[in-house]
Amino acid sequence: MIRKEHNCLQFTYEELEKLIYELHELGVLGIIFIGGGEPLMHKDFSKILYLCKKLNIKIGITTNGLLIDKHMEAIAKFADWTRVSMDAGNPKTFNVVRPNRIKNSFNIICKNISTLSKIKNGKLGYSFLLIENKKLNYSNVSDLFQAAELAKNLGCDYFEYKPMVDENHFLVKYSDEFMNELDNITKKISLLEDEKFKIIYPQSMNQYKEKNLVQYKKYKMCPVTYLRTLITPYGIYPCPYKRGYEKYNIGNIKENSFKNIWNYYKFENHCKEINACKDCNFFCIRDKLNQELLKLVKNPYLIDNIDFGETKDVFV
Secondary structure, X not given: OOEOOOOXXXXXXXXXXXXXXXXXXXXXXXXXXXXXXXXXXXXXXXXXXXXXXHOOOEEEEEEOOOOHHHHHHHHHHHXXXXXXXXXXXXXXHHHHHOOOOOOOHHHHHHHHHHHHHHHOOOEEEEEEEXXXXXXXXXXXXXXXXHHHHHHHHHOOXXXXXXXXXXXXXXXXXXXXXXXXXXXXXXXXHHHHOEOOEEEEOOOOHHHHHOOOOOOOOOOXXXXXXXXXXXXXXXXXXXXXXXXXXXXXOOOOOOOOOHHHHHHHHHHHHHHHHOOHHHHOOOOOOOHHHHHHHHHHHHOHHHHHHOOOOOOOOOOO
């Protein structure tokens, strides 16, 4: 399969406004604004957040953090969570793993995080991608504790780290030296946790412990695709992992309404497009959720036994 998507198109505010109203009519409870590309670059991003809040749609944001100050008030008021992708604990490492043309960008982002932490209503997180380049003999794992400590000092609610994946979304194998250092630092950063600050340990790291980076599925149907859909200026994909693959592109809101596309796809083509046991042997964070949903599909009476608790997380 060939990926045909490039990051140069953008939705107009009018297109997003129409889309968000349609999503609301269809019963959507939450929207995550995420790349490729940087969502905060949209000049009307604050207006978009306001519209979502007006319609009682929960908001999640993944950002590189550089433009938080441009939309500070709206993010602080309306976002249910904001996650900043950093991948470093100091400017030197940041300039290697996230090079850009903006001078002192690491310090700018840290200032934005600190300011937002003091006025936000939602959760604020610091994200760290574990990077190892074997050809260059380079990794950022030694930054992990420094980054977690910085996240706590800046006022974040949590620190999240996660492994690399390749272009087909399969987990990347790290060197033994990397994994040993990671194991030592993981024990150390857990000591930073308290009531106000949490370390989020990625489910995918269990695959490394089991020495199995492939996640075979025993089911064909993926029920999560009914609950979570990716919408881009280039098309609509039933799963974020399928982004950019024309085989899975079900339509474009620049050409048709989302409601028309979704209703046709949902009833006519859904089960034909994705075969999880054939097409999805990479690690999927929603595998366990799929298994539980399929149990409920097979045994609907089990729904009555579920304890949903007081807090309902709409971001499946």
